[in-house]
Amino acid sequence: MISSTKRIGIVCIVWTLNLFVSQALAFDYQITELETLGGRESAALDINDNGHIVGYAYSPNDQHASMWVDGKIFDLGFRTANSINNNNEVVGLMASPYTAVIWRNNQITVLSNETQSEAIKINDASQVVGTSTPKGSRHWNATLWATGSSKDLSPLPNKNSIANSINKHGVIVGFSNLTENNLRHATVWTNEKVTLLEASGDIESEAKDINNNGDIVGHMQPKPDGLDYAMLWSRGEAIVLGRGSALAINDNGDIVGVAFQNQRAMMWSNGSEINLNSVIDPSLGWNLVIANAINNAGVIVGKGYIHGHWRGFVMTPKESTVQK
Numbered sequence: 001m002i003s004s005t006k007r008i009g010i011v012c013i014v015w016t017l018n019l020f021v022s023q024a025l026a027f028d029y030q031i032t033e034l035e036t037l038g039g040r041e042s043a044a045l046d047i048n049d050n051g052h053i054v055g056y057a058y059s060p061n062d063q064h065a066s067m068w069v070d071g072k073i074f075d076l077g078f079r080t081a082n083s084i085n086n087n088n089e090v091v092g093l094m095a096s097p098y099t100a101v102i103w104r105n106n107q108i109t110v111l112s113n114e115t116q117s118e119a120i121k122i123n124d125a126s127q128v129v130g131t132s133t134p135k136g137s138r139h140w141n142a143t144l145w146a147t148g149s150s151k152d153l154s155p156l157p158n159k160n161s162i163a164n165s166i167n168k169h170g171v172i173v174g175f176s177n178l179t180e181n182n183l184r185h186a187t188v189w190t191n192e193k194v195t196l197l198e199a200s201g202d203i204e205s206e207a208k209d210i211n212n213n214g215d216i217v218g219h220m221q222p223k224p225d226g227l228d229y230a231m232l233w234s235r236g237e238a239i240v241l242g243r244g245s246a247l248a249i250n251d252n253g254d255i256v257g258v259a260f261q262n263q264r265a266m267m268w269s270n271g272s273e274i275n276l277n278s279v280i281d282p283s284l285g286w287n288l289v290i291a292n293a294i295n296n297a298g299v300i301v302g303k304g305y306i307h308g309h310w311r312g313f314v315m316t317p318k319e320s321t322v323q324k
């Protein structure tokens with residue numbers, strides 16, 4: 001049962017917009033295209049500290065959850081692979097109907113028997129979070145799957161909520177509708193407590209990821225201007241990174257995501273805002289659209305456009321060696 005709800009207001013909204021200035025040097029990263037299963041596109045959604053990448057790739061006929069290891073692609077047997085932990089366990093969803101699944105040791109296990117469900121993130125303790133729609137309901141409920149059972153995290157009935165990420169301490173982040181206006185509010189679940197990172201009536205927000213230090217990233221949208229701003233919530237402060245959405249943060253505090261203006265993949269690191277297109281060789285022909293994840297070695301994965309095709313990519317810092 002939910003025992004308390006705490007609300008923290010946003011600070012530093014205006015002056016932090018110009019805090020991060022691009023200082024990146026060109027060609028700092030090597031980029032690799034992730035192959036498909038013979039179809040039109042691929043996308044990388046997560047990477048673990050072993051360098052294993054998951055997402056999806058198309059065959060000539062359909063979309064398949066995929067894993068890329070040492071440059072080779074593997075079909076995992078369901079629709080989309082959303083997350084991989086350092087034990088190489090993978091979670092995502094199976095289609096028809098959408099169902100949360102976990103893949104481990106080459107076997108797929110269904111996590112939920114609800115009407116619809118999706119597993120979004122898994123930590124190294126094999127705790128899985130996502131969302132499910134109970135039979136007879138029209139609402140999404142934030143859900144935790146652990147030790148063979150599921151737990152509905154929804155703070156209120158008949159209100160939508162989604163759990164997007166969980167760290168090694170079991171702290172969960174996502175969004176919930178807790179106010180009368182039905183806006184999304186970035187939400188943290190810690191044990192039995194629910195914290196709204198921003199509950200203002202005219203601001204919509206969502207937490208997308210949390211690292212093991214408790215730093216949270218996501219986005220907010222003040223309703224008067226209707227623009228999305230990438231956010232970092234850390235040590236009680238809410239910091240605006242720039243226009244767009246922050247999608248992932250590693251334990252070093254490096255953040256990746258997307259800038260919606262001109263649709264480009266972004267990184268925020270060490271006080272700098274970096275357009276990831278500026279740190280690869282432009283002669284390669286890439287347009288990097290979204291960065292979905294970054295591991296603790298600084299390796300980034302996402303999706304971009306190259307030579308007329310949508311492709312997943314992996315970007316490796318030239319000074320970094322990723323353990324396979």
